[in-house]
Every structure is written in C-alpha cells, then in structure tokens.
Amino acid sequence: MSADQKYVYFFGNGKADGNTTMKNSLGGKGANLAEMTNIGLPVPAGFTINTDVCNYYTDNDQTYPEGLKEQLLEALKKTEEAMGAEFGSKTNPLLVSCRSGARESMPGMMDTVLNIGLNDDTVQALAEHSGNERFAWDSYRRFVQMYGDVVLDMKPKEKTDNDPFEEALENKKEAAGVQLDSDLTADQLKELVAEFKQLIKDATGVDFPTDPIEQIWGAVGAVFGSWSNDRAVVYRRDYGIPHSWGTATNVQAMVYGNLGDDCATGVGLTRDCSLGNPGFCGDYLMNAQGEDVVAGIRVPLRIEETLKDDAPEAFKQLDEIGKTLEKHYKEVQDIEFTVQRGKVWMLQTRNAKRTGFAAVRIAVDLVNEGLITSAEALEKRRIPADDLDQLLQPIFDPKAKTQAQEEGRLLTTAINAGPGAATGKICMHAEDAEELFNADPNIDLILVRRETSPEDLRGMRVANGILTAFGGASSHAALVSRQMGKACIVGAGEMDVDYEAGTITVGGKVLNNGDWLSIDGFTGEVFQGEVPTKPSEIVEVLIHKTIKPEDSETYGRFEQLMTWVDENRKLQVRTNADSPEQAAEAIAFGAQGIGLCRTEHMFFHHLDEIREMILARDVKTRKAALDKLLPFQREDFQGLFEAMGDKPVTIRLLDPPLHEFLSDRHLEEQPDLGDKLATTLGVSLEEIKRRVEELHESNPMLGHRGCRLGIVYPEITAMQSRAIFEAACAVKKSGAEVHPEVMIPLAGFSTEFKNQEAVVREQAEQVFAETGVTVEYTVGTMIEVPRAALCADQIAESAEFFSFGTNDLTQTTLGMSRDDYGGFIGFYRENDIVPNDPFQTIDQDGVGSLMKIGVEGGRKSRENLKIGICGEHGGDPASVMFCHKIGLNYVSCSPFRVPIARLAAAQAAMADKP
Ligand code: PEP
Ligand code: MG
Numbered sequence: 001m002s003a004d005q006k007y008v009y010f011f012g013n014g015k016a017d018g019n020t021t022m023k024n025s026l027g028g029k030g031a032n033l034a035e036m037t038n039i040g041l042p043v044p045a046g047f048t049i050n051t052d053v054c055n056y057y058t059d060n061d062q063t064y065p066e067g068l069k070e071q072l073l074e075a076l077k078k079t080e081e082a083m084g085a086e087f088g089s090k091t092n093p094l095l096v097s098c099r100s101g102a103r104e105s106m107p108g109m110m111d112t113v114l115n116i117g118l119n120d121d122t123v124q125a126l127a128e129h130s131g132n133e134r135f136a137w138d139s140y141r142r143f144v145q146m147y148g149d150v151v152l153d154m155k156p157k158e159k160t161d162n163d164p165f166e167e168a169l170e171n172k173k174e175a176a177g178v179q180l181d182s183d184l185t186a187d188q189l190k191e192l193v194a195e196f197k198q199l200i201k202d203a204t205g206v207d208f209p210t211d212p213i214e215q216i217w218g219a220v221g222a223v224f225g226s227w228s229n230d231r232a233v234v235y236r237r238d239y240g241i242p243h244s245w246g247t248a249t250n251v252q253a254m255v256y257g258n259l260g261d262d263c264a265t266g267v268g269l270t271r272d273c274s275l276g277n278p279g280f281c282g283d284y285l286m287n288a289q290g291e292d293v294v295a296g297i298r299v300p301l302r303i304e305e306t307l308k309d310d311a312p313e314a315f316k317q318l319d320e321i322g323k324t325l326e327k328h329y330k331e332v333q334d335i336e337f338t339v340q341r342g343k344v345w346m347l348q349t350r351n352a353k354r355t356g357f358a359a360v361r362i363a364v365d366l367v368n369e370g371l372i373t374s375a376e377a378l379e380k381r382r383i384p385a386d387d388l389d390q391l392l393q394p395i396f397d398p399k400a401k402t403q404a405q406e407e408g409r410l411l412t413t414a415i416n417a418g419p420g421a422a423t424g425k426i427c428m429h430a431e432d433a434e435e436l437f438n439a440d441p442n443i444d445l446i447l448v449r450r451e452t453s454p455e456d457l458r459g460m461r462v463a464n465g466i467l468t469a470f471g472g473a474s475s476h477a478a479l480v481s482r483q484m485g486k487a488c489i490v491g492a493g494e495m496d497v498d499y500e501a502g503t504i505t506v507g508g509k510v511l512n513n514g515d516w517l518s519i520d521g522f523t524g525e526v527f528q529g530e531v532p533t534k535p536s537e538i539v540e541v542l543i544h545k546t547i548k549p550e551d552s553e554t555y556g557r558f559e560q561l562m563t564w565v566d567e568n569r570k571l572q573v574r575t576n577a578d579s580p581e582q583a584a585e586a587i588a589f590g591a592q593g594i595g596l597c598r599t600e601h602m603f604f605h606h607l608d609e610i611r612e613m614i615l616a617r618d619v620k621t622r623k624a625a626l627d628k629l630l631p632f633q634r635e636d637f638q639g640l641f642e643a644m645g646d647k648p649v650t651i652r653l654l655d656p657p658l659h660e661f662l663s664d665r666h667l668e669e670q671p672d673l674g675d676k677l678a679t680t681l682g683v684s685l686e687e688i689k690r691r692v693e694e695l696h697e698s699n700p701m702l703g704h705r706g707c708r709l710g711i712v713y714p715e716i717t718a719m720q721s722r723a724i725f726e727a728a729c730a731v732k733k734s735g736a737e738v739h740p741e742v743m744i745p746l747a748g749f750s751t752e753f754k755n756q757e758a759v760v761r762e763q764a765e766q767v768f769a770e771t772g773v774t775v776e777y778t779v780g781t782m783i784e785v786p787r788a789a790l791c792a793d794q795i796a797e798s799a800e801f802f803s804f805g806t807n808d809l810t811q812t813t814l815g816m817s818r819d820d821y822g823g824f825i826g827f828y829r830e831n832d833i834v835p836n837d838p839f840q841t842i843d844q845d846g847v848g849s850l851m852k853i854g855v856e857g858g859r860k861s862r863e864n865l866k867i868g869i870c871g872e873h874g875g876d877p878a879s880v881m882f883c884h885k886i887g888l889n890y891v892s893c894s895p896f897r898v899p900i901a902r903l904a905a906a907q908a909a910m911a912d913k914p
Helices: 020-038 051-059 068-083 122-130 133-151 164-176 186-204 212-226 230-239 291-295 303-310 312-329 356-368 385-392 398-406 430-439 454-462 476-484 537-544 553-568 580-588 599-603 607-615 619-644 664-669 673-681 685-695 707-712 714-733 750-771 786-790 792-796 806-814 822-830 847-861 877-885 895-912
Strands: 008-012 046-049 096-102 112-116 247-253 264-271 278-286 333-340 343-351 410-413 415-418 421-427 445-449 465-468 487-490 496-498 503-506 509-512 516-520 525-528 572-576 594-598 648-652 739-744 778-783 801-804 866-869 890-893
Touching: 008 020, 008 068, 020 046, 020 051, 020 096, 020 247, 020 312, 020 343, 046 068, 051 212, 051 247, 068 212, 068 247, 096 212, 112 133, 112 212, 122 133, 133 164, 133 186, 133 212, 164 186, 212 247, 230 454, 264 303, 264 312, 278 303, 278 312, 303 312, 312 333, 312 343, 356 385, 356 553, 385 537, 385 877, 385 895, 398 525, 415 476, 421 430, 421 465, 430 445, 430 454, 445 454, 445 516, 454 476, 465 476, 465 516, 476 487, 487 516, 537 553, 537 580, 553 895, 572 580, 572 895, 580 619, 580 895, 594 599, 594 619, 594 890, 599 619, 607 619, 607 673, 607 685, 619 648, 619 714, 664 673, 664 685, 673 685, 707 714, 707 750, 714 739, 714 750, 739 750, 739 801, 750 778, 750 792, 778 786, 778 792, 786 792, 786 806, 786 847, 792 801, 792 847, 801 847, 806 847, 847 866, 877 890, 877 895, 890 895
Parallel strands: 421 445, 445 465, 465 487, 572 594, 572 890, 594 648, 648 739, 739 778, 778 801, 801 866, 866 890
Antiparallel strands: 008 046, 046 247, 096 112, 096 247, 264 278, 264 333, 333 343, 410 525, 415 487, 421 516, 496 503, 503 509, 516 525
C-alpha cells in the first residue's frame, strides 16, 4: 500500500467521490450514501474509509496504513465546510457518527458510535446552539455509554451480566421517580454523564477521552475491529460472505431526531417486505435518536398509519424520496432517516431484505409496474432460489386454529414480522436453544425474548419461530427472522418475559420455559399450546387441490414467475421419486421426468420375499423368490409410468448391500424372525444365522452393493428388467406413451456396465417377443465412483446416459462417509475447514473436477450423451448453477425442491448472458 493510495471518499454538498458501483471498496452503505448524494437526495455530509483499511487493520495488529491520517483530517475539514460547523468547536460544534458498512449488509452484526465530538466543552456549545440543554446532555450521556460499550468493550459478555450503564440509568430513573429516559432532566443527565465516566474509569482504568480526534480514532478502530467479532464471523459463515472482504467505515455529520417534537427518526421500506404489499411503510419515533427504533426499547409507531398526522411535511418528503429511490435503483429500498426540525435527512438506503413471499410478490409487481423486465425479476439477488421454500411453508391448519381460538388460547396479537406458522416449546435463551437442538435436531422450539440482539442469532437459527415483547417490524428480530424465513412476531407488549423465573405472563396466564406455544407470523397471533401446522397455499393449490388456482393470489404470482423461469432456463428439472404419489407431486411442481427411482424403496414393502431371495443358497431358490417379487415390481413400475405419462422415467437397479434387508439387528429387534424364516425356507435357525453372518460387511458402502450385486446375482437384474419392460409394454399397449431409462448403479469399470447392460437388453428382447409390443428405452449408468468419472470415455462407449450420483461420488472422492461425517462436519464448518457441507453443496474443486472430467470423457465417446445429476445436490441452488456451467442436461431433486431447482436453473442460464 502506498501513501498516495486513496482510502477516504468524501460525500456532501451534492457531490461524492464514490458511487453505487463501488460497494466492494466503500461497502453498501458508503456506496449508497455517495449515490444518494449524487442524485440530489438530502444526505448529511461525511466520508467513507474503504475496506482496504479494514483488511490492513486486521492484518497489521490494529494499525493503519500510511497516509490515512492526513486523508481523514482533510475529509473531516470538507465535512465541516459542507455542514457549516466545526469539529470540537466550543461555539458551533460538529458531531459525527461512525458506522460500519460491508459489501453485503450484515444487519446489527457490527458496531456503531454516535455523537462523536462531545466533551464537557462542546456539550455546552451544543446546548446553546440547539437552544435545548436537555437534548445536549442526553446526547452526551448516550455517547459516553456507547463509547464505553463499543470502543472500551464494556458490553455485557454473558447472558447473566448486566450493562453497568443501563443499571445506572435505571437507578437514576428510580431515584428521580420517573418511568421514561425522556423524563430525566438536564441536571439529572449531567449527573449520569459523571457517573458513566466513573464507571469507565473503574472498569478500564482509563479516563473517558475528551479529545474529539482521539474519539474519532477510537470509534473507527472499534468499527473495523467489529468485523472480526464472533457474531459477525458466524453471520458471514451462514451467509457465505468471505472473511476477506472487510468492512468500510462511514463517518458522517450527525443530524438530530431528538431536538424536539418536530423531529423524528425512523427506518422505512419503500414497500412492505413481509408479504410484499405495495406502499411506503416502516417504524418511527418522534423526538428520538436512530438507535431507539431498532433497539426495541420504545414500541415505535407505523409510518403508514400515523406519520401523516404527526409530521405531514416529513411524510410527503419521505414518500417522494421513496419513489425516487425505487425508480433509480429499480428495487425496493430499506432506508434510515432522521427528521430534524421538519426536514428529512437520508442516512442509508439499501436493497431491502425480504421474505421469499415478499420477494416473489415484489419482483412480479415491479415487472407489472414497468420498472423491470421479467428476466430482471428472476435475478438471484431479487429472489434467492432457496427462498422460494417459504412459499411452500406451513400454515396453521385452519380447523385447529379456530379450535384454539374457541378454547380461549389466543394469548395476544402483535406485529406479524415474518410469515409462516410455527409451533414449539418455549425457550428464552439462544444458548439454551442451541444446546437443546444439538441434543435433538428434531426438537420444536419457539425462541421467546423481550427483544433480540445479534447475540441471539444462533438461537434464532435453530428455533421454528421467534416471539419478542418489544420492537417493531424493522427490529433486529424482525429483520433477521425474515431473512431466515422463520415465522416471527414482535412487539407483543402485553407479554411480560421474566428470564429469571423462566416464565412469560400474558393475559393473566403464566407459561413456563418448555411449555408449548404457537405463533402465526402471517397475522401476529400468539396461541398457548400446540397448534398443528399445514402446508402452504401453493401446496394447497398444486398438491392437495383444496384451493382453486384462481382463488389464490399468491399462487397466481408464483405461476407467473415460474412461466418466466421456464422461458429462461436451459437445464431440465426432474425429480427423485419412488411412488406414483411422489411423482404426481413433482409434476405439479413442474418436474419434467423422474431422474431417479430407487427400486429398493419398493422392496421395503415386501421384506418376506426379498429375505427369501437373500437367503437362497442356489440360483433356483433365488429365482423362485424373485418370481414372487416380480409382480409387485411390475405393478410399482406401471404406476410410475402412468403417473409420468410421456415424461422419461429413470429406474435404477438394486443398489444397497443386501444386509440392509436382513442383519443381526433385524434378528435382534424381531425375536421370532429367525424361526419364521427358517420354517419358510425349510432350513435350520443356525443356517439362517450363518447366512446373516456371511452378509455382514465392515465397510458396507464400499462392499457388495450397486452393480456388484447384479453381476454376482444376474437373476436380480433380470427380474427387475423384466418387471420394467412388462410394465412398459402394458402401459404402451393401453395407448399411453412410456420412456423407460434403465440405470446401472455404482459402475466403475466399463466391463461392469457391459455385463449388466447385456442382462437388461436380453430381458427387453424376451419381453418384446412375448408381448408383441416394442418400447424404446435406453440403458445408462450412474457416475458414483472416481474411476467412473476418470474412465467415462470407456463407459460411454456403451452407456447411453450418465447420471452423477453425487452422494456416493462425494463420499468416495472425499473418503468421507455420508453416514458418519456428522461427527465432525459441524466442527469443520465452524472452523472454516470446508466452505460448505459437501453433502449439500457440491465440492466444486474436488468432486466438481471429477464431474467435469466425466462430462468431457463421456461426450468424447458419445457427442450427445445425456447427462444429469440425481444426488441430493440436484436441489441445491449453488450446485444447480454448477451443473449448468459444466453442461449437464438435467438435475433431479426431491419433489418440493423442484421449483427451487427450476429457478436456480434460470438464474444460471441468465448468468451466461452478457
Ligand atoms: C447418489 O449416490 O448420489 C445417489 C443418488 O444414490 P444413493 O443416494 O441412492 O446412493
Ligand atoms: Mg449412490
């Protein structure tokens, strides 16, 4: 880094050094403060210190690069000029704020310091200049408190710790006999400032710094340092934000929302981001400072309900600013503003976070309003594919909800901050929630708090829903749970939460930690006890058909969006389904075929017969058992073919090791099973036990499974093939179309594939001859072991299609058992050993490289080889995008992931376009 490198970017007086394209360097907040300045919106002047400085600070022992000091002082001078005030002046002091701002917003994860520049001298000047002594001393006491908490690290560390400043404040109010902070007089606030300073001295051994320049550097250091705090690191890991990005720091002139009754502060949205309804909305407080709104201390008012009456001029200005912003950014904005003596000042704008619900509605509405094109509506940043999941989220079963209402179990109604219904046991601390979840990942929890703070992130993540007593629709709890797609209700002011007693009291009822509670995040209703949930409206329309499509607006928008999705994507989307019911669901969600039918799932309904087959000592006995299985398999396949109509159906031959059907465990769990099998087969119990012993494997995933079974016992492959072709011929005879694709599992050698292919084709010929019906079919293979990928050219000489079985390919490439990796993957993720769970998101460098080799090799031998993926990764958006990039023809995933995979496929295709 050289001394003449630019680190500091000024904005003010209608002109800025930066603009909105510079997010990587200036962070989202800094880039947009610059952009808003440039488009003429009212922004208090200031400057942004870029992310290079953060990285330098982190890597160089909390020091700054050469030249930064001079640049900061120069930008401060310009800020003074723009605002007509002077930093540290004893007559007309400028105060500044210092806020973090990373490339992607990380709500509440990093630190902020307000009112920098106050000391015993400047506070007098501020009092005189503003004509409001109480305001000046209130600002000073807030500053000393924040400086102590943030810069001098006095924030409570444990859940049982108290904030010493809050304690002193409470004592002061009690002594003064007042309820609210705002009821304290200037003199009482003066005393508090002195007490706060003493608290700092006692806790840290240093005096509170009175030099405004020293204060700025302290605050800048704290903000850069907060990039590396635990909650920010956890957040980045969760949202895939690289640690190397760093944050920018924004130093900006203060404007005051707490100067009097013509002042206010608030956070707003240019349209609602919970359900996506149009219209400016948000929270505000008259005569307050910014942090009061999000901190949840006072329950804020709603902009759309009362601001028009409380501050009509400001409301008009805000409405116009909202329209300008949406037109300029072509996106719903989330803003922070302050009204100082009737004038609106913009402190921030950013693309708003929204629920999956709102994302779909807003994107579709913006197209219909002519602000964006239908292709733009599909952009990943507007609708992350995973967020579609929320439209497929549960709601309360209406009957159960009515019953809960009739039984008087409605406890209270508050702000509906995150849609979705959730039920679970009350848990009041994030740490406890995490502990309970670690002990039982299926546990249902509702996190109940007075308010949440970023420290609660871990608990929110594992809870089904979140309920808070304080806070508005833009509070931390609301923002974060919407982003997580969790049901959330905030501002339940009638509820008293007693952490010490572990109780919540509402409407005269007392509930304990661990009692069941249910929340309706669509309506804001809180119910005592468990209220069962039921599927989403889209699911009701598409799957259960209990709502007519034309009666659901939500479905209408979903449908419109999915039409655009299908116009834009290249990848086909199939489903993994083993039953006609699953197949029908998947088709309703838009699946274009079955990419994987695991035939062994059908066998679990016919365990007696399959066990007979397993225990057989010779081919004749085995065949006799297989003959009994044949009609069941035929019927199952016929059902699938009929459900799928003209769509392709890939049926995989038997894959798991035989001991999955019969092992010591089965004999132990069912004490009469051994005798029963012995009688059926006419052999001794010892013989049964001996055979079970033989089947045992030390390392079953690498044992006698996949095509190795069919090679050693070709009669199994023959029976399954016969069942497939008999079913296909029957369906074709009935006049319907049918497209079977027979898939050989776990082949690594081309000889393995050829061996099995021969058996399949022989059966096909026999069945066609017997029935007089011919069906077109293909025989292909799964690519599940590294050798298959490496020798794909040889395998593709015979195989007519490939399907990457990335579950097995991941386990065999990484040498990481898919059944046993749970023991360490959590630790690996926490410590950034792996960027993702490799069994959820394809390990692109490793497994992905093999896939590329497989694609290239396969298409070298067979130019138009059809290639898909049917591992769990087929429904993961990042993996779907990778599959598109390497040229696969389709992805296959579970039915409920189909819409998500479709959207991800469209987003992948659109990323190709210049
Ligand atoms: C795979 O290995 O990715 C696959 C789809 O097969 P299974 O999960 O049945 O082993
Ligand atoms: Mg597999």
